[in-house]
Amino acid sequence: MGKLIKYEFRKSWMVKAIILAITAIFEVMFLVGAISGNDDVALSSAVFLTFITICSIFIIGVLSIFILHKDLNTKQSYMLFMTPNSTFKILGAKIIENFGSILLFSAMFLLIGIGDITLWVAKSKGVKDMFNIINAILGEFGEDYQLDFFNVAISSAEQIVSWVFTIMVGFFAVVLSASFLNGRKFNGFISFIVFLVVTYIIEKIFYCSTNMIFGTATGYSLEKTICSIVYYIVLTVVLYIVTASIMDRKLSV
């Protein structure tokens, strides 16, 4: 599977390299601004870095769905499906590469963010003081909100896992379009509707379940976040098995 992952990365590395280059430019601008005391440069760079963070995680996910679409609907599909690899391996490599990329980019942006905020807000006082300042602000919203390394990490993990699940739903819709709906009118539109419906149902089930178990579906709690992580991991695995099985039995490239 390692070789499949290698080639999956190769298909998307150009976009990732562009993201890294843009991030590096704005990070250098931020550092120059922060160190030289040029607030305008530092703040505008920070805004762009925040924007890049959100966009790049979104772009990496959407790009992987686009690559799968291309791999199933163009002649390049032969490159994957003429090799002696099962559909489970082929799809698994795509998910692992995508999850790994999102994880690495998220970790990178998180570290850049912590570093930059520390430099900007806490100056030489360190990360702990920074968290104290933010916690004091969050305290205004209620006692449930407490920002520390662990909570930041677990909340980030929840966001990553739920985003990977959304991408998995995208994979499912693309495979549906290329197999059961192949050659039929509006197959792209129908599969997009399937994507929206599946995502909505899964979110609704989670919302209702947490409401029932924890009494509320809103707000932050560690238990709820851990449940959310487990919920999305299980659903991602289930949807992966279903999608790979459809590819195995019904997909013609």
Add this chain to the structure above:
Amino acid sequence: MLESIEVTKKFVGKVAVDGINMQLEPGHIYALLGPNGSGKTTWMKMAAGLIKPTFGEIRYNGEPIGIETRNDIAYMSTEPYFYDWMTVGDVGNYYQDFFKDFSMERYDYMIGQMTLEKKLKVKSLSSGMMAKLKVAATMARDVSVYMLDEPLNGIDLLARDSVMNMILQAAGENKILLISSHLVEELEAVVDKAIFIKEAHFAGIVDVEELRTVDGISLADKYRQVFAGIEVGGVQ
């Protein structure tokens, strides 16, 4: 032995292959002949495991076509299928990564013979050069079955001989070589069996030598007979 049992493939609004029964034996070079849209490519793709039959089954040595048989069957599509970012060298590396039977030495030799350079970008290749590259990548594998869909498409007259020589070097007692082409006259000199596919149906298999010596007609004449219903005279 490659066996096609009642193989049918239906697409939306079209039957591409309809109940094809046939057997391909090792030690032969087969031509797969038929007009455009007759179902040749669809049948080959099913034998390569790229398309799933609607009904019926293709078996290789008793095993249904699947992941394992991809180790024994090499398929070359008529359309270009390499990734855009690849160079000629990358194509070789890709095949080496996924096929244990791939010989980089043989690949290097063949691309050398076909005057292809490893650093050339795949998307910059002309259709003729692309056709040569596909042949080199496929024939550098050491498998039991080679299926080549229109391997001479886009290749100029002078280069055809060298490409055909490369293909024929793979022929052997234990190998099945199946070549689909519209260039019936070109194939006639190299194949020993010809399979006709007409309007999605199997329309017969002939021994090319027998055709010449017993029936006294060429493969091209037989082609005209099968597909245009034209009766032809014997070969002088």
